[in-house]
Amino acid sequence: MQLALFIIFAALAVAGALNFLLQRHPINSALSLVVVMLSLAVLYWSLGAEFLAAAQVIVYSGAVMVLFVFVVMLLNAGEEERTTGSRAAYFAGIPGAAAVFCLLSFVFLSESKTLGSSNLGGYLNDGTVNIVEISKILFTRLLLPFEVTSILILVAILGAVVLARKEPDPKVVTSSTDAAGVIVIKEKV
Amino acid sequence: MSPNLLALLPEIILTVGGVLIMVAEPCLTPGGSRKPLGWLAILATLAAGAASIFQLGFTKSAAIFAFYGTIQVDPFSIFFHLLIAAIVLCSLLGSLDYFEGATNHAGEYFALVLFGAVGMMFMTSATELLMVFVGLEISSISTYIMAGFRKGQATSAESAIKYFLLGSFATAFFLYGIALAFGATGSTSIHAIAAGLAGTSTPTLAIAALTLIIIGLGFKVSAAPFHVWTPDVYQGAPAPVVGLMSTAPKAAAFAVLLRITYSAFGSMEARWTILLWILAALSMTVGNLGALLQTNVKRMLAYSSIANAGYLLVAFTASADRGIAAAAFYTATYAAMNVGAFAVITQVGGFNESTRTLADYTGLALRRPVLGALLSFFLLSMIGIPFTGGFFGKFYVFTATIHSGNVWLAVVGLLNSGVACFYYLRLIAALYTRRETAETSPVTSISFPAGLGLAATALATLMLGVLPGQILHLAGRASWSITSPSAARIGAAAETASR
Numbered sequence: 269m270q271l272a273l274f275i276i277f278a279a280l281a282v283a284g285a286l287n288f289l290l291q292r293h294p295i296n297s298a299l300s301l302v303v304v305m306l307s308l309a310v311l312y313w314s315l316g317a318e319f320l321a322a323a324q325v326i327v328y329s330g331a332v333m334v335l336f337v338f339v340v341m342l343l344n345a346g347e348e349e350r351t352t353g354s355r356a357a358y359f360a361g362i363p364g365a366a367a368v369f370c371l372l373s374f375v376f377l378s379e380s381k382t383l384g385s386s387n388l389g390g391y392l393n394d395g396t397v398n399i400v401e402i403s404k405i406l407f408t409r410l411l412l413p414f415e416v417t418s419i420l421i422l423v424a425i426l427g428a429v430v431l432a433r434k435e436p437d438p439k440v441v442t443s444s445t446d447a448a449g450v451i452v453i454k455e456k457v
Numbered sequence: 458m459s460p461n462l463l464a465l466l467p468e469i470i471l472t473v474g475g476v477l478i479m480v481a482e483p484c485l486t487p488g489g490s491r492k493p494l495g496w497l498a499i500l501a502t503l504a505a506g507a508a509s510i511f512q513l514g515f516t517k518s519a520a521i522f523a524f525y526g527t528i529q530v531d532p533f534s535i536f537f538h539l540l541i542a543a544i545v546l547c548s549l550l551g552s553l554d555y556f557e558g559a560t561n562h563a564g565e566y567f568a569l570v571l572f573g574a575v576g577m578m579f580m581t582s583a584t585e586l587l588m589v590f591v592g593l594e595i596s597s598i599s600t601y602i603m604a605g606f607r608k609g610q611a612t613s614a615e616s617a618i619k620y621f622l623l624g625s626f627a628t629a630f631f632l633y634g635i636a637l638a639f640g641a642t643g644s645t646s647i648h649a650i651a652a653g654l655a656g657t658s659t660p661t662l663a664i665a666a667l668t669l670i671i672i673g674l675g676f677k678v679s680a681a682p683f684h685v686w687t688p689d690v691y692q693g694a695p696a697p698v699v700g701l702m703s704t705a706p707k708a709a710a711f712a713v714l715l716r717i718t719y720s721a722f723g724s725m726e727a728r729w730t731i732l733l734w735i736l737a738a739l740s741m742t743v744g745n746l747g748a749l750l751q752t753n754v755k756r757m758l759a760y761s762s763i764a765n766a767g768y769l770l771v772a773f774t775a776s777a778d779r780g781i782a783a784a785a786f787y788t789a790t791y792a793a794m795n796v797g798a799f800a801v802i803t804q805v806g807g808f809n810e811s812t813r814t815l816a817d818y819t820g821l822a823l824r825r826p827v828l829g830a831l832l833s834f835f836l837l838s839m840i841g842i843p844f845t846g847g848f849f850g851k852f853y854v855f856t857a858t859i860h861s862g863n864v865w866l867a868v869v870g871l872l873n874s875g876v877a878c879f880y881y882l883r884l885i886a887a888l889y890t891r892r893e894t895a896e897t898s899p900v901t902s903i904s905f906p907a908g909l910g911l912a913a914t915a916l917a918t919l920m921l922g923v924l925p926g927q928i929l930h931l932a933g934r935a936s937w938s939i940t941s942p943s944a945a946r947i948g949a950a951a952e953t954a955s956r
Binding site: 408409410411412413416417419420422423424426427429430431433435 | 472476479523524525526527528560561562565566568569572573575576579585587588590591592594595598599601602605606608609617
């Protein structure tokens with residue numbers, strides 16, 4: 269079972285990576301990257317690293333990919349192209365995926381005796397739970413890097429403010445405080 | 458005081474200073490002067506330097522270990538802490554008036570400088586590679602942003618983007634190296650890696666790890682063949698920022714490289730010496746030959762900084778006892794003269810950098826004698842004329858490598874110094890040549906803080922050349938804290954005790 273899972277998801281990851289390189293449209297590339305990330309998550313899971321699998325899904329498939337897609341959309345990637353491949357995928361995509369899913373389920377269920385069963389996640393590691401071990405290390409030996417990361421995030425926020433905020437011409441705008449103590453910003457003509 | 462608090466004192470002071478600046482910035486009138494924040498940053502840097510000197514008293518017998526052996530404060534880290542604090546101080550003095558009225562983000566700039574210094578200080582005192590990585594990222598990200606501070610200019614945006622992309626690429630190499638080191642030894646702690654490698658005979662994975670780490674840090678210190686970003690980035694970034702980022706993050710990266718090579722991978726010295734030999738020879742040659750072709754002064758100094766990274770790498774081919782001290786001393790001399798040279802460029806060019814090329818600098822010393830003389834002095838120091846810091850820096854590096862039998866590398870280095878004479882002297886000659894066309898740019902007087910910064914760097918360059926004893930003594934102690942056999946033993950013991 270372990271081997272069967274590995275072969276299926278490794279093939280899926282490789283196929284996704286190839287598709288990522290071959291696609292012309294950035295959105296298609298980004299979506300095939302999601303396939304790669306999710307297949308990797310399953311591989312991690314089957315290796316007994318459930319924390320890594322969860323982080324992979326949340327961080328890469330969630331945060332990073334959303335950011336990618338946002339940037340691609342904001343940069344205005346242009347009209348979506350309709351190629352023969354995409355037209356074929358449009359009609360055959362959902363039925364094809366459903367057919368593959370049904371076939372795999374059928375094979376797995378009918379051959380379940382020969383395939384055997386597979387444990388997923390941290391139960392592979394003789395009873396030690398990964399998340400407990402990781403949190404122990406993270407809050408003892410690696411406490412300082414963990415805490416100092418907050419400075420890193422602070423710097424990143426500061427940088428985003430500096431680079432994104434518009435720079436008003438300092439010669440045009442003057443400011444003064446009026447009688448009531450309210451800051452008034454005047455524009456010179 | 459608890460060892461955890463004591464070990465992090467300079468970093469805590471700088472972080473608090475940076476946060477205070479961030480909080481105070483919106484309270485000032487918009488568009489008003491941000492100089493008070495600059496003075497606050499200077500105060501915080503001074504306090505951090507004082508805290509480092511305070512720490513020195515506690516490290517006489519043994520290093521301070523904190524946070525489960527993640528941080529090790531010893532004379533080595535204190536040497537680099539003081540160096541970084543001094544560089545940041547001089548850069549802040551030089552940039553107090555630079556941003557005045559030119560940008561609305563001067564407050565953020567001062568905060569970024571302090572946070573960047575925190576990252577660099579963490580790099581020098583960390584003995585846990587993950588901590589080094591976090592420090593490296595803090596210092597890198599703040600310098601990427603500072604490089605893009607002249608937002609109106611296209612070159613500045615180009616500089617920031619190039620620096621960011623290639624810098625993140627380099628960080629990925631470094632991180633991959635850490636991962637492989639973990640794979641080879643089962644730990645990311647420098648002492649544990651050293652202990653894990655001591656028994657193995659052909660550590661293939663460890664060789665790959667070290668190679669990747671050297672590539673990552675090679676990018677950061679702009680050693681050839683990883684130097685391609687340097688000229689473009691230095692050309693576009695604001696001059697005071699270049700003075701800072703060509704010295705302080707490099708000093709921190711060299712400190713990390715010294716710790717990793719001599720301490721963690723000390724048992725593989727014969728292998729990495731060859732690698733660094735090649736990097737050193739390439740950097741010196743590429744840097745000096747590249748500088749010959751430049752007419753833009755900032756680009757020329759960028760190539761000169763590549764060459765200087767090469768001279769520094771020469772020290773790595775020497776034996777540990779001489780090499781570490783020579784490298785530490787050279788970072789100090791290079792910092793003094795380079796921060797000084799860029800402080801002069803800041804004064805000459807101003808925010809819009811009207812003065813760029815060799816032709817623009819022609820006759821500068823006749824119009825502004827003090828600035829011209831100072832720039833000439835710093836350039837002479839970079840050549841390595843006696844009675845300047847540059848002379849002793851090169852002297853110790855080359856004698857150290859000759860003592861280890863690397864005569865050919867010393868020959869390459871000396872030949873390169875000869876080539877370097879040409880382009881430095883060309884600029885000095887231009888400074889003292891009368892210009893035919895009439896003078897157009899108005900002469901502005903040097904403000905008090907900028908003058909203070911210039912005087913400090915000039916004095917440091919002179920002192921390092923005339924009376925290097927005190928700094929050499931400190932560099933020697935720094936080297937001893939890495940090479941002494943007890944250091945590693947105590948480090949490993951502290952590591953196991955804390956588990």
